[in-house]
Amino acid sequence: MQLHNTSKKFQRYLALTALCAGMAAAMPSAHAANWLMLQGTEPADNAPRAKVWGFIQPMYSKDFSDAFAGKYVPPKLIGPSLDSQSSFNILRARIGVRGTGFPLDSHINYFLLTEFGNNAITNGGKYGSYKPYLTDASITLNYIKGARVRLGLFKYPGAEEGLQGIAAFPYIGYTSVTNQMLLERFPTNGETNIAPQTVPNADMNAFSAPVGAFRDVGAQVFDAFDVGNWEHTYAVMLGNGHGVQMSDNNSSKDLYLYWSSAYLFDKSAKGPFRPSLKMFTWYQKGKRTDAYDNTKEQDRKRYGVGVSYLKKPFRVSAEYMWGQGMIFQGQQNPQRMFNNNKAAGGYIEGGYFIPNTKFELDLRYDTYKRNKGIMKGPTPEAKFNTWTAGVNYHFNKKTRFTLDYSIRKYSSVFTPVNNQLKDVKGLLALQVTAVF
């Protein structure tokens, strides 16, 4: 009998352990901060009328991939121009202003940010030209307790990697799943994928419109609630579904849902490095008009779950995400840019802040499966697995140097696609981030 009880206990323990391990494996990145509150609100009666802020990220990157039959595809070239295998760049240079316009009434705050760097927001690629862009312009009304309202152009609630303040992102590049499935591209009529090219001057950036940058124009209702040491946050948003472009190209609106519950190890701590354990889930659904046949529309659905833990010297996070519709095909093989297939992916990463030093060691594994279950045809299943090892050297709290090296294992079940993907090799990147 005792043995039976012990066995049952052991089974329960096993089940619990498996659940915890499953959660840890299936979910999370980034820091355990409340990004919705940090970006959408200001401290009551403690915000300036106008606080100028921003950051600059000069970088250098080198790709070690081999050409296939003398030609290259985008994962083997340095973006956003995609015409070289090594390049210096100003990846981001953002300046903005935020605060409470009328400091005596802290019920209204605003947030403005502009992008001057050279990236997929500002670089029009083959068909366009560099142009600085307004990435955020929002107002938050804090009059209804439990239902703050944010209006304008801002980051929509979603995956941690996109929602977080990018200046606090410990890596230089996004994971494949974030880059391909979440960082939305918007083709316009006439823009098609470009066949593999020789370098130099390949220039495979096929887009003239800026990427979505995890932002949308719309209205969001949100707030955070403290229950003991727990902080629960929700957000519901309706948006155009057209990224940073301040227009709506169809009559449908995108729906964004978000929930997070964070256990705060130190309730008095604030900011992006607040020690906590956060679990979160999110959902997005919208429609996209076919750029090649504007009488057709396609659903775009994304959802995910994640967890992040931060208590120095350790940081761990993981997230798993699914998507259907508007799956970006990349350009390893010229096809239609998007399709209605399914995709899924995730990452698990961690960081260790070496005590009494300025060094932070990071390691991330990310995986992405595109066109899930499609075993033949021109848009076949493709897998992207990447290990990224990184070092951050923190000169001070606002300035750091980052060195990342990524080992990439890409493959596809379709030979012509696989031929190009299998030769994708390591990627080295160095960057300095200076926040002001």
Next chain:
Amino acid sequence: MIQLSRITPIALLLAASLATTGLAQANEKAEPVAKVMQDKPFAQTRVALQISDGSPDKQTLILNVANNLLKFYGPDKVDIEVVAFGPGLRLLFKGNANSQRIADLAAQGVRFSACENTIKAMTKKLDHVPELNPNARIVPAGIVRMVELNKAGYFVARP
């Protein structure tokens, strides 16, 4: 009946007026300097801290300074009064992000004084009386309070 209908709006107006006055008077008047000094009979050091600046950094700084004084001298040995006027009065607004810190300092004997002249000026700008932190005590004029504290031997600092 007619009289009642005439009286009702007047009564409502009076009630509203009282309610508004009530808001303005929700915080007690501060005691004179000579009286508050008696509350800290063992204090060997007396400091008056002025905040008349709207900067969030100044809010943090003044609370840090008060906290550091308490730590160095000990709560019984130091008498601290923070006087807020002009844009600095935002520190003593009811919902200020530093409310918990203010409560912690008040529990250790730090006094917080709010300038009535500033409250009146802000009432005009806001169209309503600003709600203040429950630990704030009203003084007729912040700058006069500073002068009185200085006359009584307080070290005056504006961090």
